């Protein structure tokens with residue numbers, strides 16, 4: 001075989017000089033962003049800024065994943081591609097280390113990312129088979145593959161596809177989005193309040209400290225991105241009931257995001273006090289909830305019951321009393337009005 005593994009270097013979108021796994025074609029000397037040391041490969045492509053519609057069409061019809069990112073030296077000159085490649089490897093490592101999950105399908109499936117999708121596209125996505133990343137317009141967003149929580153979010157959609165496969169609309173869609181945010185934030189693993197911000201590294205480069213969403217204080221972020229007045233809801237009674245955003249999948253995800261924050265850090269929310277149990281336990285409860293109990297049509301009430309059951313499996317009752325972990329889950333869903 002003419003290809004062999006080789007380490008290469010390149011800068012990510014923040015100018016960090018990184019070293020990572022790649023593949024060398026010994027005949028031509030060309031290198032590719034194919035890391036064949038993880039699963040059946042972590043392969044990164046670019047779409048040459050094709051309109052996202054045409055990329056998605058070619059991808060759906062022909063399985064087109066874009067163009068190979070290559071270099072004739074040991075240095076890759078596409079920061080967005082380097083960020084996507086390195087961060088995808090880190091997300092693979094997280095699922096392997098924390099849950100012993102081998103890739104998105106737990107069967108070593110190849111991880112395919114394509115960057116420069118769309119023209120100044122202020123978004124990233126999971127199209128059911130692979131991750132795709134826009135470059136942003138430079139004002140609202142910059143290269144979305146630079147966000148560790150963004151990549152964790154998109155790859156967790158891949159895990160969801162291969163587990164509960166939550167229908168991407170209404171309440172099941174909001175749970176899909178929320179679990180992607182929860183795992184994306186846990187994978188990015190920032191400290192303090194930054195742990196709870198989504199997209200902060202790639203969102204509004206000219207405004208410091210803000211995020212696309214805020215799991216700790218959802219109501220601090222306006223819904224202007226969905227041409228709605230008001231703010232993200234932090235209680236089930238304030239959920240969005242309209243048609244936009246696939247029936248509020250990104251809007252109502254903030255209700256379950258707030259429950260996740262309360263389970264982890266604790267707090268008093270609408271008069272209900274929750275004693276937090278920390279990130280290590282919270283991530284196990286959410287992963288078990290997703291992989292053992294949720295189904296495609298699960299709604300918020302199903303989510304509560306599933307999370308309580310997962311917590312009970314992991315942290316059983318003591319002397320006939322629910323464990324502090326189970327109590328935290330119950331109280332958190334009480335606090336956000338989900339019964």
Ligand SMILES: CCCCC[C@H](S)C(=O)N[C@@H](Cc1ccccc1)C(=O)N[C@@H](C)C(=O)O
Pocket residue numbers: 122123124125126127147149150153154157177184198199200212250
């Ligand atoms: C293919 C079309 C897009 C589908 C929605 C994707 S899964 C999504 O939810 N993308 C995230 C990107 C992200 C993730 C974490 C942090 C910041 C941004 C998202 O939130 N997109 C918003 C802008 C949206 O699609 O409304």
Ligand SMILES: [Ca+2]
Pocket residue numbers: 149185188190194195196197198199200201
């Ligand atoms: Ca974040």
Ligand SMILES: [Zn+2]
Pocket residue numbers: 153154157177180
């Ligand atoms: Zn999403």
